[in-house]
Amino acid sequence: MRESLGRLLRRTGARRDVAAEPATGLESARRKGPARSALSASRPAALAERIERAPALDRPVHALSQTVVRALPPGPRADALHGVPFGQPAHPALVRMPLGCWTSAVLLDFFHGTERASGTLVAVGLAGALPSAATGLADWSALHRHQQRVGLVHAISQAGATTLFGASLLARATGRHGNGKLLSATGLAVATVGSYLGGHLALRLGAGASHAEPIEHLAALGWHDLCPLGELPDGRLIRRQLGYLSLLALRQDDAVHVLSDHCAHLGGPLHQGRVVTVRDATCVTCPWHGSTFRVSDGAVIHGPATARQPAFESRITESGWVQVRPRARRGR
Ligand code: FES
Numbered sequence: 001m002r003e004s005l006g007r008l009l010r011r012t013g014a015r016r017d018v019a020a021e022p023a024t025g026l027e028s029a030r031r032k033g034p035a036r037s038a039l040s041a042s043r044p045a046a047l048a049e050r051i052e053r054a055p056a057l058d059r060p061v062h063a064l065s066q067t068v069v070r071a072l073p074p075g076p077r078a079d080a081l082h083g084v085p086f087g088q089p090a091h092p093a094l095v096r097m098p099l100g101c102w103t104s105a106v107l108l109d110f111f112h113g114t115e116r117a118s119g120t121l122v123a124v125g126l127a128g129a130l131p132s133a134a135t136g137l138a139d140w141s142a143l144h145r146h147q148q149r150v151g152l153v154h155a156i157s158q159a160g161a162t163t164l165f166g167a168s169l170l171a172r173a174t175g176r177h178g179n180g181k182l183l184s185a186t187g188l189a190v191a192t193v194g195s196y197l198g199g200h201l202a203l204r205l206g207a208g209a210s211h212a213e214p215i216e217h218l219a220a221l222g223w224h225d226l227c228p229l230g231e232l233p234d235g236r237l238i239r240r241q242l243g244y245l246s247l248l249a250l251r252q253d254d255a256v257h258v259l260s261d262h263c264a265h266l267g268g269p270l271h272q273g274r275v276v277t278v279r280d281a282t283c284v285t286c287p288w289h290g291s292t293f294r295v296s297d298g299a300v301i302h303g304p305a306t307a308r309q310p311a312f313e314s315r316i317t318e319s320g321w322v323q324v325r326p327r328a329r330r331g332r
Pocket of ligand 1: 286287289
């Protein structure tokens with residue numbers, strides 16, 4: 001990227017920082033007191049929000065996203081990188097290796113006689129950076145655009161940190177331990193900025209979290225009327241409302257499979273997806289990023305979703321109504 005991030009953000013005219021706006025009277029007085037520290041504390045979040053709204057990042061986002069999608073077609077390799085076999089995204093677990101090693105190396109650098117141990121930790125962290133980057137890129141390629149903007153800056157920060165630690169290892173290997181320590185400390189600072197953005201992406205913007213998790217808590221206990229069986233054409237995905245909940249129903253002869261309609265990955269409308277057969281099981285594929293769930297129990301067959309899609313038990317009453325209730329899980 002030839003332009004600096006700061007220049008890109010300024011060009012977009014994204015939302016100005018609240019503290020920079022003119023203030024008068026009571027508002028001005030309020031800003032001078034303890035509230036100033038609160039505003040300062042919110043500045044990192046404000047910067048992350050500005051990145052979310054920075055369309056100037058869209059060109060590199062699009063180019064990188066296309067590259068990743070081309071290099072990583074749907075299949076077992078993509079599923080493994082998303083973390084489907086583990087039931088949750090692999091990226092958060094893998095980033096602990098480089099970040100933990102690098103933090104430890106910088107701390108050891110404050111003590112005498114630890115050069116060899118620090119150098120080893122820097123090298124191990126560098127080895128762990130590659131799988132971290134691969135899993136992160138796989139997850140990033142299946143996000144919304146505003147999430148991808150934050151993810152791109154997060155990735156640039158972590159790539160910068162990795163480069164600095166690589167340079168640090170080189171300096172240490174050639175006996176320039178002072179330079180090595182300085183490069184490591186700078187790398188850790190950059191990695192911390194990147195980690196903050198990663199936290200914003202996961203915890204504020206919900207990347208990697210299950211978007212279907214609260215569903216079972218929104219459905220009251222017991223059986224509920226959903227719709228007459230005659231309203232469900234055989235083999236077609238139909239959306240039906242149950243109170244606040246949007247449910248997906250798929251009739252197969254006299255059996256009705258019911259899942260939450262909001263995809264666990266990012267909330268996509270499953271009823272607009274496709275019915276497919278995978279390993280002899282009837283599944284639904286999400287129209288947004290292709291996550292595939294088994295309709296009988298919501299199990300994840302293909303990612304990027306890693307969390308099971310909430311499933312409902314169903315039964316047909318004598319009067320021909322379909323009734324549903326949440327599948328039994330742990331206590332609520
Ligand atoms: S919302 Fe992404 S796969 Fe469904």
